Amino acid sequence: xxxxxxxxxxxxxxxxxxxxxxxxxxxxxxxxDWYRARAWGDESPAQDLVEFEGRLCYRSFEPGLNPNVxxxxxxxxxxxxxxxxxxxxxxxxxxxxxxxxxxVSRVVTHELVRHRVGTAISQESLRYVRLKEIPFWFPAWxxxxxxxxxxxxxxxxxxxxxxxxxxxxxxxxxxxxxxxxKKAKTSFxxxxxxxxxxxxxxxxxxIRTIRNVIEQRTDHGAEEEIRLVFGKVARLMQKEIPVLxxxxxxxxxxxxxxxxxxx
Numbered sequence: 510x511x512x513x514x515x516x517x518x519x520x521x522x523x524x525x526x527x528x529x530x531x532x533x534x535x536x537x538x539x540x541x542d543w544y545r546a547r548a549w550g551d552e553s554p555a556q557d558l559v560e561f562e563g564r565l566c567y568r569s570f571e572p573g574l575n576p577n578v579x580x581x582x583x584x585x586x587x588x589x590x591x592x593x594x595x596x597x598x599x600x601x602x603x604x605x606x607x608x609x610x611x612x613v614s615r616v617v618t619h620e621l622v623r624h625r626v627g628t629a630i631s632q633e634s635l636r637y638v639r640l641k642e643i644p645f646w647f648p649a650w651x652x653x654x655x656x657x658x659x660x661x662x663x664x665x666x667x668x669x670x671x672x673x674x675x676x677x678x679x680x681x682x683x684x685x686x687x688x689x690x691k692k693a694k695t696s697f698x699x700x701x702x703x704x705x706x707x708x709x710x711x712x713x714x715x716i717r718t719i720r721n722v723i724e725q726r727t728d729h730g731a732e733e734e735i736r737l738v739f740g741k742v743a744r745l746m747q748k749e750i751p752v753l754x755x756x757x758x759x760x761x762x763x764x765x766x767x768x769x770x771x772x
Contacts, residue, residue, distance in 0.1 A: 510665040511644040512652075513612040513707050515734060517741040521607035521713070522749060523554045530561065534570060543570040547585070555604035555716065555750050560585055562600040563592050589752045598772035601717035602627055606749065608714075610738055612707040614646060617735045620726070621710065627718035633709040635699035636692060639681065640672045644707035648733050671701055716753060719746060720772060723757070727765040736763055 527548040534544050543564070547557050568575035569582075582588045592600065605627075610617070618632055643665050651657055679694045680686060714722065719742065725731065726739040743765045747754045756768035 510662050510669065511642055511707075513644045513646055515613045515617070515646055515707075515738050515741075516611040517738060517745065518609040518611060519606060519745050519749070520609055520711075521605075523558050523604045523606075525554045525557055525561075537568065537574060539570050539574060553750055553752075555606070556585060556589060556752055558604045559592070559600050559716065559753065560588055562603045563588070563597060566600070586752050590755070593753070593756060593769040593772055596769065596772050598717045601720070601753070601772065602715040604750075605713055605715045606719065606746075608712045608742065610710045610712060612644060612646065613710065613738055614705045614734055615708055616704050616732065617738060618708060618710050619704075620732055620735050621712065624714075624718065624722050624725075627715040629711075629713040631711040635702065635708070636696040639676065639691075639695045640698065640702055640706075641669070641676075643669050643672070643702060645703075645705055646707060646734060665703075668701060668703065672698060675701075716750060717772065720754075720757075720767065723765050724767055724770070727763060729762050729764055740765065 527544070531541065531544050531548070534541060547560070564570050564581075567578060569578050572579055572581055582591055610621075622630060645661075645665060647658070647661070651661075675694070675698050676682065679690075681691055681694060723739050723743045723746070726735045727743065728736075731739075740759075740763055743754070743757065743759070747757070757765050758768075759765050
């Protein structure tokens, strides 16, 4: 039995083709000031992309491009803060981030797949990946209960031994056994794995969805492990998109609450 800790890896983030943006701005008659101010900094491509898409809606890159616009909000921080305050959340959907959630239980993955809007999901398949061990996460209160941990360890070791016995019984390591048979037997074997088994899942989501899921899944009423996972997601996002996460604050009970909801 391997006692593990869920981990979150941010593996992909937006990348901007600034040359194409420059060409577009020239096509609409822009003087290029917005492009020059953003392209050479590029500290947060995701925030640059969100700002670009927002300004595109009103041609508000500079005064004069839209005859109705005589003043614009200067500076990205001010612009994005107003975007959140006005609930202009659709432009947040242009920027996506990809994560790997490592050593999270199938309890977490079953909760996670309920969030379908603006996401892509790829999960480790136990129809193909054969188990030898059953890695498991325990909350602190459970680890402090010696009698409980003793019973849990005994049960998990029994389940691990059963996985090893089935593999030997089916001869899955013998020469000549077809992959189709391995797949069929492995699929059967996974039925004896508990829901708390640690697994892997890739999760891609846009900023609007990420904000929403952080709020929902760090709430004190959410399942304990998924609260841990999305607390880690929230801290990563604070570094990646500091302005678009600036309205979030971590409460004493671990909840991450935004000032601007329903963005």
